Amino acid sequence: MKDSFFFFGTLCDPDVLEIVVGRPVDPATVVPATLAGYRACAVMLDREMAPVLVKDEHAKVRGVVVSKLTDSDITRIAHFEGLDYESGECEVVLDQTPPSHPDRSVTVSAWLSSEFAPKTSVPWDPDLWRLEHKPLFLELAKSWMSFYREGDFENTDFAAADREWDRVRNSWQSAPVSGE
Numbered sequence: 001m002k003d004s005f006f007f008f009g010t011l012c013d014p015d016v017l018e019i020v021v022g023r024p025v026d027p028a029t030v031v032p033a034t035l036a037g038y039r040a041c042a043v044m045l046d047r048e049m050a051p052v053l054v055k056d057e058h059a060k061v062r063g064v065v066v067s068k069l070t071d072s073d074i075t076r077i078a079h080f081e082g083l084d085y086e087s088g089e090c091e092v093v094l095d096q097t098p099p100s101h102p103d104r105s106v107t108v109s110a111w112l113s114s115e116f117a118p119k120t121s122v123p124w125d126p127d128l129w130r131l132e133h134k135p136l137f138l139e140l141a142k143s144w145m146s147f148y149r150e151g152d153f154e155n156t157d158f159a160a161a162d163r164e165w166d167r168v169r170n171s172w173q174s175a176p177v178s179g180e
Helices: 014-021 071-084 126-132 134-145 158-173
Strands: 005-007 030-045 048-066 085-094 105-113
Touching (some): 014 071, 014 134, 048 105, 071 085, 071 105, 134 158
Parallel strands (some): 005 105
Antiparallel strands (some): 030 085
């Protein structure tokens, strides 16, 4: 399933995934799934809370498999993930089997933690992320993806992207609190 990826963190969120791939994703291509042998942990990457996979033979990670991703989608996701993650294959178990693939156990791609990602034991909490971090994260994702240039990752102006990231974050931190 070359066009299928397992997502376990922010890319499970349809709003984030739409920003990253630059188009709405058909919900019929999204299937809940489980990855055994890992746990999802929270780390601070680029000054924001992010999920990483940590090997743990006794653990399982819930996420989704998104299929029918185009080459352009995958390139955009690689830009979004940056150097903290690297693409690799893993075997997941689908909660349900789509008609196009009758087996529940499938090999898909996933963005695994790279050697650059910090190691942690703090559990990733998607509900906490949604409540406390998602609104700002959506703005940060839009900002980061605005620096995407098809086929030109090597020439991304990361210094400018970091300045814009800081500008967006600072605008949120300095925004007046409702009722002030």
